[in-house]
Amino acid sequence: MSSSIMDVEVTPKVVKEHGLKPEEYDHIVKILGRKPNITELGLYSVMWSEHCGYKHSRALLKTLPTKGDKVLQGPGENAGIMDIGEGWAVAFKVESHNHPSAIEPYQGAATGVGGILRDIFTMGARPVANLNSLRFGPLTDPKVKRLFAGVVHGIADYGNCMGIPTVAGEVVFDDSYSENCLVNAMSVGLLKHDQIIRGKATGVGNAVIYIGATTGRDGIHGATFASTEITDESTEKRSAVQVADPFMEKLLMEATLELIHGDLLVGIQDMGAAGLTCSTCEMASRGGAGIEIDVAKVPQREKGMTPYEILLSESQERMLLVAKPGCEQKVHDVLAKWDLHAATIGVVTDTGRMIVKENGKLVADVPADSLTEAPVYHPAKSEPAILKEYKKFDEATVAVPKDLNEVLEKLMADPTIASKRWVYRQYDHMVRSNTLIRPGSDAAVIRVKGTQLGLAMTIDGLGSYCALDPYEGAKIVVAEAARNIACSGAQAIGMTDCLNFGNPEKPEVYYYFDRVIAGLGDACRAFGIPITGGNVSLYNENPTGAIDPTPIVGMMGLFQNVENRVTQWFKKEGDFIYLLGEIGQSIGGSRYLKVTHGKKTGLCPTLNLETELKLHKSLKALAESHLIQSAHDCSDGGFAVALAESCFTGVTHEAQVLGATVTLLGTGRVDARLFGEAQSRVIVSVKPSDAVKFEEIVKKNGVPVERIGVVGGAEMVIGSEVKLPVVKLADLFFTSIEKTMAL
Amino acid sequence: MRFSVTVFPGSNCDHDCEYVLRDVEKQDVQMIWHKDTDLKNPDCVVVPGGFSYGDYLRTGAIARFSPVMKSVADFAAKGGLVIGICNGFQILCEAGLLPGALIRNKGLKFICQNVYIRVENNQTPFTNACKVGQTLKIPIAHGEGNYFIDAEGLKSLKDNNQIIVRYCDEKGNVTPEANPNGSLENIAGICNVNRNVFGLMPHPDRSGEDILGSHDGHLIWQSILAAKVGAKCAD
Amino acid sequence: MAWHVSVYVTLKPSVMDPQGATVQRALNQMGYTHVTGVRVGKFTELEFDGSLSEMDVKKQADEICDKLLANPNTESYRFTVEKK
Amino acid sequence: MAWHVSVYVTLKPSVMDPQGATVQRALNQMGYTHVTGVRVGKFTELEFDGSLSEMDVKKQADEICDKLLANPNTESYRFTVEKK
Ligand SMILES: Nc1ncnc2c1ncn2[C@@H]1O[C@H](COP(=O)(O)OP(=O)(O)O)[C@@H](O)[C@H]1O
Numbered sequence A: 001m002s003s004s005i006m007d008v009e010v011t012p013k014v015v016k017e018h019g020l021k022p023e024e025y026d027h028i029v030k031i032l033g034r035k036p037n038i039t040e041l042g043l044y045s046v047m048w049s050e051h052c053g054y055k056h057s058r059a060l061l062k063t064l065p066t067k068g069d070k071v072l073q074g075p076g077e078n079a080g081i082m083d084i085g086e087g088w089a090v091a092f093k094v095e096s097h098n099h100p101s102a103i104e105p106y107q108g109a110a111t112g113v114g115g116i117l118r119d120i121f122t123m124g125a126r127p128v129a130n131l132n133s134l135r136f137g138p139l140t141d142p143k144v145k146r147l148f149a150g151v152v153h154g155i156a157d158y159g160n161c162m163g164i165p166t167v168a169g170e171v172v173f174d175d176s177y178s179e180n181c182l183v184n185a186m187s188v189g190l191l192k193h194d195q196i197i198r199g200k201a202t203g204v205g206n207a208v209i210y211i212g213a214t215t216g217r218d219g220i221h222g223a224t225f226a227s228t229e230i231t232d233e234s235t236e237k238r239s240a241v242q243v244a245d246p247f248m249e250k251l252l253m254e255a256t257l258e259l260i261h262g263d264l265l266v267g268i269q270d271m272g273a274a275g276l277t278c279s280t281c282e283m284a285s286r287g288g289a290g291i292e293i294d295v296a297k298v299p300q301r302e303k304g305m306t307p308y309e310i311l312l313s314e315s316q317e318r319m320l321l322v323a324k325p326g327c328e329q330k331v332h333d334v335l336a337k338w339d340l341h342a343a344t345i346g347v348v349t350d351t352g353r354m355i356v357k358e359n360g361k362l363v364a365d366v367p368a369d370s371l372t373e374a375p376v377y378h379p380a381k382s383e384p385a386i387l388k389e390y391k392k393f394d395e396a397t398v399a400v401p402k403d404l405n406e407v408l409e410k411l412m413a414d415p416t417i418a419s420k421r422w423v424y425r426q427y428d429h430m431v432r433s434n435t436l437i438r439p440g441s442d443a444a445v446i447r448v449k450g451t452q453l454g455l456a457m458t459i460d461g462l463g464s465y466c467a468l469d470p471y472e473g474a475k476i477v478v479a480e481a482a483r484n485i486a487c488s489g490a491q492a493i494g495m496t497d498c499l500n501f502g503n504p505e506k507p508e509v510y511y512y513f514d515r516v517i518a519g520l521g522d523a524c525r526a527f528g529i530p531i532t533g534g535n536v537s538l539y540n541e542n543p544t545g546a547i548d549p550t551p552i553v554g555m556m557g558l559f560q561n562v563e564n565r566v567t568q569w570f571k572k573e574g575d576f577i578y579l580l581g582e583i584g585q586s587i588g589g590s591r592y593l594k595v596t597h598g599k600k601t602g603l604c605p606t607l608n609l610e611t612e613l614k615l616h617k618s619l620k621a622l623a624e625s626h627l628i629q630s631a632h633d634c635s636d637g638g639f640a641v642a643l644a645e646s647c648f649t650g651v652t653h654e655a656q657v658l659g660a661t662v663t664l665l666g667t668g669r670v671d672a673r674l675f676g677e678a679q680s681r682v683i684v685s686v687k688p689s690d691a692v693k694f695e696e697i698v699k700k701n702g703v704p705v706e707r708i709g710v711v712g713g714a715e716m717v718i719g720s721e722v723k724l725p726v727v728k729l730a731d732l733f734f735t736s737i738e739k740t741m742a743l
Numbered sequence B: 001m002r003f004s005v006t007v008f009p010g011s012n013c014d015h016d017c018e019y020v021l022r023d024v025e026k027q028d029v030q031m032i033w034h035k036d037t038d039l040k041n042p043d044c045v046v047v048p049g050g051f052s053y054g055d056y057l058r059t060g061a062i063a064r065f066s067p068v069m070k071s072v073a074d075f076a077a078k079g080g081l082v083i084g085i086c087n088g089f090q091i092l093c094e095a096g097l098l099p100g101a102l103i104r105n106k107g108l109k110f111i112c113q114n115v116y117i118r119v120e121n122n123q124t125p126f127t128n129a130c131k132v133g134q135t136l137k138i139p140i141a142h143g144e145g146n147y148f149i150d151a152e153g154l155k156s157l158k159d160n161n162q163i164i165v166r167y168c169d170e171k172g173n174v175t176p177e178a179n180p181n182g183s184l185e186n187i188a189g190i191c192n193v194n195r196n197v198f199g200l201m202p203h204p205d206r207s208g209e210d211i212l213g214s215h216d217g218h219l220i221w222q223s224i225l226a227a228k229v230g231a232k233c234a235d
Numbered sequence C, D: 001m002a003w004h005v006s007v008y009v010t011l012k013p014s015v016m017d018p019q020g021a022t023v024q025r026a027l028n029q030m031g032y033t034h035v036t037g038v039r040v041g042k043f044t045e046l047e048f049d050g051s052l053s054e055m056d057v058k059k060q061a062d063e064i065c066d067k068l069l070a071n072p073n074t075e076s077y078r079f080t081v082e083k084k
């Protein structure tokens, strides 16, 4: 039975089918001192894929700042971990599941959430919040509607069933993602410092134990698949779809945490991409040890599976762990309590080799390190000519619309800007009773029970800026995420990122990649924010082109005292409204330019890192002295949209609506001042009795500030340009996506 | 007072119930694993929300066969107080401790948001701290909270005054717009004939503190604490 | 030898079927205007090992449907048994 | 006259069925130890008005299954047509 595949001869054609280059194959032969058999070839093929091996990205990723006082675990593990004080730590990471979601939206998105959750609880942390970042084509396309609905449903079902609140996210609809949707999922977990555990195998003779779901033929070649462009052939290549089983994962999570907190394990690792192969060789390699397993002992769902298939299967909801000496039985007892499959499938050795047997017969024998150290490439890069075109764009050729009320109405209803209530209402965002700021404000906030501590979190991406100017765009993504944290009153402490790009072997794509990483790194260094982990998703491309370069940034913020939290909504009639920062002069790269004039071009906004940092510092100081009632940054749709968003709360059934009357600052193009997306701007409201102290603090921090108006009334009035009933704006904003999806 | 919170595989609001009862209401709480049959002598049993057995097949359908549910049924038969929240309500219906069933939300989607409910009957151990007609702001989070019962059953619910809370608007009007999931007659929570078993879809466990946006759930817990065990059962 | 039991669970006519209604609306919008009604139920397949008699299989299947697979408040069921 | 179409949607054999597996485990624990496998699928009933021919009903039902009722990546379907 299983001998048939074992006998497959490793020919150049087979090597190519495994996505390996001829020189990579030669390298494998050199490592082994002989030709690999087909099973060994399979191991290298998945581990050296871009998805697992970071062949084309590793060199640049090394340039990112990853150090900081609070970093307990940087990149290289399943998730990063940071100290948050009082003996507590937070684990967080973002990961993509773009390709599986494109093909099977519900299962793809659901298993994406499952995967990132495993990354968190394998570190010993209890997941306490989920976030997600989504990109689709225009929502007018019925195909996109189905995809969007399926993805959201998958994310919702998985998180809801697991009992982990999905507290924040973002969704963008843009042509660039029509054929390649993006589904990035982030998870955040809490743990005590002494509960940290890592994915390493040590201690010769220790038992290697497999737990969780049985292994089937699903997702074989998933990792290699995620590393090539989508073509009709790749749809063929796919084996059975991975089906999400959140109930199994809930059991797995509870059991895993019980094992870790009971101090029964040396190391543990989830089986994600490249399944058993990846977990085995990575654990061995991190522990500086070897592992020997027998695939016949792996619990299997299907008959007649070959070692090749068992090793490469990406069946979900499985973990590999190494028990402490003498704890093997206790491990099995805990698993039995949770009705989970468990099987001792091997032992830790000191050979440094990953040895695989089938019923005692050797089927693979390779150095574990060689699998985890994929070749590193430095692809060629060249600046795309289109970038120069963008810069030549003359804004004067765009006429200022007569009716600016109409423009604002259109922007409020634009699916990218409109409220994502349709989405987050499907997510249980309150379970675990920690959510203090629910979805709808700049950042979500959860408390850490038993302490004063709080965590703010947000996830952001700006592919359209990065397409116009990858360096500046990437800086802005980091700034926007950190600004969202600052608006909530917290201090940004750490970041995770997911880099979604096209084919890096194309010089223009690699140029973007290179510049984006430079921008991310510079912004993080300027703000003193370390990057503790992330994920790369390349080859998001189809025959008509690549997606916009889309770095997605997940940012963690910390409150020493969560009572200092701030939301974006106006609170009280009569409060003063201020603008921190300066009014914009340009419409380049704005959502307004796209929605109203159909153009995606121009100079993307620029960002001064020092100015931005001063803004963050004053926001934190203001929150700590309780001098601001609300704070909301200007992003998509500029000043006018941000002001409107401050006029209504995002919480259904308690929609508090408060009008505002403000002057429009500045001179020059009125559309630029209303809808341009100049950076480093925040709208705040302040009690009149706090105005003096407020202005003092802001000025001391060197942030430009101007009192522009007052909260109150039933209308939103901006100078003589805009005058609309707030309920009308709220209705457009909250029901736009709901109405589109009901069609 | 002594509360026992049941824990099924896949329960996930067990933690929230434990927290609100122990840390906010300062009561004695113990967790009872579904494979156990000893309820540890409680004054009140809480069947918490979540996704017991993943809610695979039908919400609450598998959990009702857990060993612990036999003990809960015995406890209820003797007049002990039992409250089921969300998935707990579904389990109590499946187990026949409460009449009717909870089917898929009318809009087919999971809904997580605050709602208002109106107290229809305060002569119960679960609502005695409320006034009739009082509105409570409490969150819901469910995909299958659409209460259904046949005509005969509905009549008997009404005849016995078993409808305890209904979805309403902020002002207490029971309107179709205020009905989030299509429940028959806006029913959000009911009790059994003896008044000692109560099930509701909204989450008093998530609304026991101001910091969470509402403390109206506290009134439910206060009612239970005020009810002298068994005393109100004869109403 | 083994037994294959096919179980059909349907909503009682008096129970509203939001899923069926949504499917029908979608179909009508897609141009299938002759579809006048849709009801969504469950179809469950049970395998029994061959050591039971047909009568026992029927008895157990009936219990299983009654207790677990269908909710008597809202659903009806029927099943068929085949030898495999 | 009208047409009644019964549609059976089942998961492809290679696709994992967590629901079925959970139900099976529950049944085994409840004492139904002879149950060796459970797969959960969908059973949908479509009504067509009588103005269509049997052939058209079959054609439309097939399209509907393919487009809407079954997910070709993970599910197979079959259906029967009856006159009512
Ligand atoms: N997919 C989603 N899941 C959960 N919450 C979301 C999602 N998309 C948007 N939100 C929430 O809606 C609000 C507005 O999002 P967004 O416009 O991206 O904010 P910002 O511009 O401040 O980053 C935020 O609170 C965000 O968390």
Ligand SMILES: [Mg+2]
Residues within 6 Å of the ligand: A442, A484, A632, A633, A635
């Ligand atoms: Mg913001």
